Amino acid sequence: MAFLSTQPYKGTRDFYPDDHKIRSWIFSRMRDACTSFGYQEYDGPMLEPFELYAAKSGEEIVNQQLYWMMDRGDRKMAVRPEMTPTMARMVAGKVNELPKPVRWFSIPNLWRYERPQRGRLREHWQLNVDVLGGNSLLADAEILIVALDLMKRFGGEKHVSIRVNNRRLMDEFFSKKLGLAPETTLRVVKLIDARAKIGEEKFTAGLAEAGVPANVKDELEKFFSSSLASLGNAMPCAGVDELTKVFGYLSESGIRVSGNPGDTTSQVVFDPMIMRGLDYYTGTVFEMFDTSPENRRAMFGGGRYDNLVGLFGKDKLSGVGFGMGDVTLRDFLDTHGLLPKMESSVDVFVSLPKEEYRGKAEWIAGALRSANFKTVTPLEVNGFGVQLKQAVKHAARFAVLFGDTEFLEGKVVLKDLDQNSQEVVTFNDVVAAVAKACR
Amino acid sequence: MAFLSTQPYKGTRDFYPDDHKIRSWIFSRMRDACTSFGYQEYDGPMLEPFELYAAKSGEEIVNQQLYWMMDRGDRKMAVRPEMTPTMARMVAGKVNELPKPVRWFSIPNLWRYERPQRGRLREHWQLNVDVLGGNSLLADAEILIVALDLMKRFGGEKHVSIRVNNRRLMDEFFSKKLGLAPETTLRVVKLIDARAKIGEEKFTAGLAEAGVPANVKDELEKFFSSSLASLGNAMPCAGVDELTKVFGYLSESGIRVSGNPGDTTSQVVFDPMIMRGLDYYTGTVFEMFDTSPENRRAMFGGGRYDNLVGLFGKDKLSGVGFGMGDVTLRDFLDTHGLLPKMESSVDVFVSLPKEEYRGKAEWIAGALRSANFKTVTPLEVNGFGVQLKQAVKHAARFAVLFGDTEFLEGKVVLKDLDQNSQEVVTFNDVVAAVAKACR
Numbered sequence: 001m002a003f004l005s006t007q008p009y010k011g012t013r014d015f016y017p018d019d020h021k022i023r024s025w026i027f028s029r030m031r032d033a034c035t036s037f038g039y040q041e042y043d044g045p046m047l048e049p050f051e052l053y054a055a056k057s058g059e060e061i062v063n064q065q066l067y068w069m070m071d072r073g074d075r076k077m078a079v080r081p082e083m084t085p086t087m088a089r090m091v092a093g094k095v096n097e098l099p100k101p102v103r104w105f106s107i108p109n110l111w112r113y114e115r116p117q118r119g120r121l122r123e124h125w126q127l128n129v130d131v132l133g134g135n136s137l138l139a140d141a142e143i144l145i146v147a148l149d150l151m152k153r154f155g156g157e158k159h160v161s162i163r164v165n166n167r168r169l170m171d172e173f174f175s176k177k178l179g180l181a182p183e184t185t186l187r188v189v190k191l192i193d194a195r196a197k198i199g200e201e202k203f204t205a206g207l208a209e210a211g212v213p214a215n216v217k218d219e220l221e222k223f224f225s226s227s228l229a230s231l232g233n234a235m236p237c238a239g240v241d242e243l244t245k246v247f248g249y250l251s252e253s254g255i256r257v258s259g260n261p262g263d264t265t266s267q268v269v270f271d272p273m274i275m276r277g278l279d280y281y282t283g284t285v286f287e288m289f290d291t292s293p294e295n296r297r298a299m300f301g302g303g304r305y306d307n308l309v310g311l312f313g314k315d316k317l318s319g320v321g322f323g324m325g326d327v328t329l330r331d332f333l334d335t336h337g338l339l340p341k342m343e344s345s346v347d348v349f350v351s352l353p354k355e356e357y358r359g360k361a362e363w364i365a366g367a368l369r370s371a372n373f374k375t376v377t378p379l380e381v382n383g384f385g386v387q388l389k390q391a392v393k394h395a396a397r398f399a400v401l402f403g404d405t406e407f408l409e410g411k412v413v414l415k416d417l418d419q420n421s422q423e424v425v426t427f428n429d430v431v432a433a434v435a436k437a438c439r
Numbered sequence: 440m441a442f443l444s445t446q447p448y449k450g451t452r453d454f455y456p457d458d459h460k461i462r463s464w465i466f467s468r469m470r471d472a473c474t475s476f477g478y479q480e481y482d483g484p485m486l487e488p489f490e491l492y493a494a495k496s497g498e499e500i501v502n503q504q505l506y507w508m509m510d511r512g513d514r515k516m517a518v519r520p521e522m523t524p525t526m527a528r529m530v531a532g533k534v535n536e537l538p539k540p541v542r543w544f545s546i547p548n549l550w551r552y553e554r555p556q557r558g559r560l561r562e563h564w565q566l567n568v569d570v571l572g573g574n575s576l577l578a579d580a581e582i583l584i585v586a587l588d589l590m591k592r593f594g595g596e597k598h599v600s601i602r603v604n605n606r607r608l609m610d611e612f613f614s615k616k617l618g619l620a621p622e623t624t625l626r627v628v629k630l631i632d633a634r635a636k637i638g639e640e641k642f643t644a645g646l647a648e649a650g651v652p653a654n655v656k657d658e659l660e661k662f663f664s665s666s667l668a669s670l671g672n673a674m675p676c677a678g679v680d681e682l683t684k685v686f687g688y689l690s691e692s693g694i695r696v697s698g699n700p701g702d703t704t705s706q707v708v709f710d711p712m713i714m715r716g717l718d719y720y721t722g723t724v725f726e727m728f729d730t731s732p733e734n735r736r737a738m739f740g741g742g743r744y745d746n747l748v749g750l751f752g753k754d755k756l757s758g759v760g761f762g763m764g765d766v767t768l769r770d771f772l773d774t775h776g777l778l779p780k781m782e783s784s785v786d787v788f789v790s791l792p793k794e795e796y797r798g799k800a801e802w803i804a805g806a807l808r809s810a811n812f813k814t815v816t817p818l819e820v821n822g823f824g825v826q827l828k829q830a831v832k833h834a835a836r837f838a839v840l841f842g843d844t845e846f847l848e849g850k851v852v853l854k855d856l857d858q859n860s861q862e863v864v865t866f867n868d869v870v871a872a873v874a875k876a877c878r
Contacts, residue, residue, distance in 0.1 A: 003752035004491060006532030008484050009516065014529050017479035017543070024480065036808040038785045038815035038833065040456035041463065045447050045562060046485060046548060047506070047518070052443060067486070067516075069508035072552045077448065077506075079485070079518070090453050093445030099832045101818055104456070109485060113511045123484060134818040142818070149808070253801040313442035346477045362692040369475040369588070376477035379540055379573040379581070393538045394477065 011114065011122030021342040023125070026154075026326060026333075027107055030127045033150040034105040037142070039129060042106050044086040050076040052085045055311050058277070065112040079111040083128040083323065084280075084308075091132055092312035100133035102319075119328050130321030132308070137242055140284040140304060141249035143320050147288060147302075148255065148267060150324070155338045160299070161264070163271035164246070164286040167303070169231070169239025170275070173223060177235060178216055188212060188220075193275045196297075228259030228270040242283060243270060264291065280305040284320060290332055299332055300324040347373040348434060349391035350400040352381050357402045364400060364412070364430050371431045391417060398434055450553065450561030460781040462564070465593075465765060465772075466546055469566045472589040473544040476581070478568060481545050483525040489515040491524045494750050497716070504551040518550040522567040522762065523719075523747075530571055531751035539572035541758075558767055569760030571747070576681055579723040579743060580688035582759050586727060586741075587694065587706060589763070594777045599738070600703070602710035603685070603725040606742070608670070608678025609714070612662060616674060617655055627651060627659075632714045635736075667698030667709040681722055682709060703730060719744040723759060729771055738771055739763040786812040787873060788830035789839040791820050796841045803839055803851070803869050810870045830856060837873055 008014045015023055031041065050068050053061065067079040080086060083106055091102060106128045114120055129146055131139040144162055151157045174185040187210040195203045207217055228247065232240050247257045250268055258266035261273070276285040283304035290299055302322025309317050333339050350365045352358060361377055368375040376394055378387060384401065391399040401413040406424055414433050415422040425433045447453045454462055470480065489507050492500065506518040519525060522545055530541060545567045553559055568585055570578040583601055590596045613624040626649040634642045646656055667686065671679050686696045689707055697705035700712070715724040724742035729735060741761025748756050772778045789804045791797060800816055807814040815833055817826060823840065830838040840852040845863055853872050854861040864872045 004494065004528070004750050005488075006528050006751050008528075009486055009488065009514075012484035012486065014484070014532070015482040016529065016533065017481055020480045020482055023482075032811075035784065035813050036811070038813050040784045041459045042456055043454040043459055043462075045451035045453070047448055047451065047550070047562075049444075049448065055443065064511075067508060067510065069506060071506065072503075075448075089443070089445050089447075090455065093453070094455065099829075103815070111486070123486075131818070136818045138816075138818040142816075249797070252798040254805070311443050312445050345474065345479045358688070359691040366693070372471075372475065374474050374477050376542070377577075377581075379570070379575045379577040390538075 009122070011116035013121065013123070017345065018342070021345075022330070022339060023326065025340075025342065026329060027125070029153045030105075030107060030150065030324075033146060033153050034127075034129055036149070037103065037146050039103040039105045039146070042087070042090065042104050043108065044080075044083075044090055044106075046080055046109070047077045048080055048086060048089075050078045052089065053078055053081065056085060056088075056280075061112065065114060067111050067113060080108065081110055081112045083108045083110065083126065084321075087128065087130060088308045089312065091317065092309035092314045095309060095314050095317060098133075101139065102130070102132040104132070105129045119331055121327055125326040127324045127326075128321065129302075129323075130319050132319035133317055134320075135318060137245045137284075138249055140242075140246045140320050141253065143302065143322060144246070144250060144268060144286065145253055145255065147286075147322055147324075151288070154329075154333060156332060156336060157267075159290055159292050159332075159336050160288055161266060161291050162268045162286050162288050163261075163274050164243065164268060164284065165270070165272055165274035166239040166243050166284055167281050168242065168283060169235075169237060169272070172235060172237040172239055173272075177223075178219060180212070180216075184210055184212065189275050189277070192273060193277065195273070224273050225261060226272060227261070231272075239283075246284060274301075276301055276303055282306045282318070286322075288322075288324075290335070292336070294335065299328050344395040344397065345374060346376050346394040346396040347438075348375045348398045348400060349387070349394055349396040350375060350377045351384070351387040351391070351402060352378045353384060353387065353402050355381055357407065360407075360427060361400070361402070364427060367431050368434065371435065373431075373434055388415075391415075398437070400430060448561070450555035452560065452562070456784065457781070460784075461769070461778060462765065464779075464781065465768065466564070468592045469544075469546060469589065469763075472585060472592050473566075473568055475588070476542065476585050478542040478544045478585070481526070481529065481543050482547065483519075483522075483529055483545075485519055485548070486516045487519055487525060487528075489517045491528065492517055492520065495524060495527075495719075500551065504553060506550050506552060519547065520549055520551045522547045522549065522565065523569075523760075526567065526569060527747045528751065530756065531748035531753045534748060534753050534756060537572075540578065541569070541571040543571070544568045558770055560766055564765040566763045566765075567760065568741075568762075569758050571758035572756055573759075574757060576684045576723075577688055579681075579685045579759050580692065582741065582761060583685070583689060583707060583725065584692055584694065586725075586761060586763075590727070593768075593772060595771060595775060596706075598729055598731050598771075598775050599727055600705060600730050601707045601725050601727050602700075602713050603682065603707055603723065604709070604711055604713035605678040605682045605723055606720050607681065607722060608674075608676060608711070611674060611676040611678055612711075616662075617658060619651070619655075623649055623651065628714050628716070631712055632716060634712070663712050664700055665711065666700070670711075678722075685723060713740075715740055715742055721745045721757070725761075727761075727763075729774070731775070733774065738767050783834040783836065784813060785815050785833040785835040786877075787814045787837045787839060788826070788833055788835040789814060789816045790823070790826040790830070790841060791817045792823060792826065792841050794820055796846065799846075799866060800839070800841070803866060806870050807873065810874065812870075812873055827854075830854075837876070839869060 061081050071077050109125050111123045151160050174180045191206040250257045256266045257268045259270045261271045263269045274287050281303040285303035287298040287301035304320040306318040307316045348368050350361050352361050365375045365377045397418050399415040411424050411426050414425050500520050510516050549565050550562045590599050613619045630645040689696050695705045696707045698709045700710045702708045713726050720742040722743035726737040726740035743759040745757040746755045787807050789800050791800050804814045804816045836857050838854040850863050850865050853864050
């Protein structure tokens, strides 16, 4: 018989305890950031009807990346590739009962069939943060503030900046100013999105292929380096107004903002090159960038969308939100040395040198556990040397050691493995002694 | 166009924030119990190769309940129906590196195609707790202690007892004592497992059909009411020895144990009717029962298994563990009124009666968030009455209210909505005043 492989499915991850600790640490900071702003966590099932994605998700996702199957009742079910459709379904289901604005977040596991590469796997966990039913641009400002707070909680705030644009401004520019047809706009937008990846030569060639005249390309370049203030004069429109308002709100909240695309020191910067494809978004769009030279790339993004629940026959409800993947974030934290040493899984190792000590050892262990100290007892009787080694292997801070003399006096040796010190304490005093040493 | 349904897939659950809070509360207590014993959390991918289950999982799971699909690279992938195969794969993958005993736990989401009914859905979350590489029966005792500690952390310890049996004892009894052939044993075990569900009449008829003579049925009944002590005399064997040892360890750890199947007051009771099917288990088997008359049923169970990693070509490694589903647990907690009132998602609501207060409102909100108070600011300017209603709707404990007179003096009104009291404090003192009121 051939043996089964011990490897996880290609493009997926096993979280052994050391990795799971990091994942939990990351999730916990995500939760702290979101809940501090009053956002509530939700979740839905991993499998959803295929139609939920067929309707709204991008063509690439549905045709090339979706994991799907027929269930035993002949329903076509998909493993969720993104959370927004589930969120929209859930909000639509209780649209009248939910108090507005809806402030929600979730950390789902999402699946797409992709060619695995650095920063891109077949599954990842993605923080999704959304405000719904808040039409005010204060919602856009709040979402950006939450995103910045998140990075602050990871100690990464000085390595990032958010680049912000507005889809209404882009529509104004492409159709009214340049007079491009929608199909041409689509091609141009895709080229702009890909510019950093494909390089200048291919970018220029692509524009020519799309039928964009040379003078239009010049206008494009000029536009890309325009400040928000100058656009306010040259191209007054709703998009510029919205951006100006959002930037004003951010500034009031103590965020350093800049309307100049070249600015590298502000936390939030206007950047007319931010596109975010063409789906979903209708107003504010943004991307969080790592600003350090060795890792200069978009980490995640989001924006404002309209009519999310229309597919479910409900009235318009607009919102603004973002999604942030754990793989990209972990890369960022690694790059900048922001992952702290994780806590040990064991605080105290209670030894068992003789069977007769077992009752007392278990009693002490129980008392330590009740006081919230992670406590391990061995599953075999062993001598002092062996058990001290086990305590070290467990990375325990303390070891409780039994000696015949001490035992007769109702005492144990409490060894502090970090400080390399020890003291003799009564059975009853072990918890207090450990607590004192931890203070 | 037909609208999409807002319902989740049949047999699955949407976790809206109120339900998600309960789920998080449950998971958090599970984690506390496991980590207090030094167990480490792990996780693996939701999709695993189909063969992983074909090899070891029960026939019913593989042929009737597994969700599976071909991926775009023609690999047959399954949505995990249980966690043990993933755990075995991961342990096998690092079998030499992992310090023994391996104490692991996980809370995976598992999927089976079932007819949805009370206590049984198509997906559930299941706490899995295992000790591996601890051949000593101390591991069996520890797992039972962890299971009891878990129930204690939910406040449910007085409503449960664990019934324990041993597969070696059953083998001895069925094959040596009764002389039943393996196929007959299989049928008898299934009948015993189903006895409570099918009733006495069908049970007796089933035994006759299986070719069990009437006198053997009498022996069966006598066996089922035997105490551990009496079996020690009548049928000395490894199974009885193991049970006796495990009960001795538990007693040393301060657990109330009883060797009499009829005992209804002990925490751990010997019960020769506990079967746990025929797969996996090789020694200790157990089930946690709700002892209250209105809900008398098995909540979860587990036991000792051997050679878990053999399928991966690794040396024998035995272990003991259990799995506990969240649906059953939630039913138990509901039945006994053990779910506490969940915390509000908002501590403080900072109002915005005029645009000009916004900068200060955001500053106060930021200070509150930094001090770990969940704080919401409105997304629209609104009068006092509207915003106080919003604060109540958010179930906020406090509201920060702005008045023109107070504002000019650098002060706000801090309203305690629980106590229905208020005080005027300076901008700088809001955090301290909230903290003081919460103490």
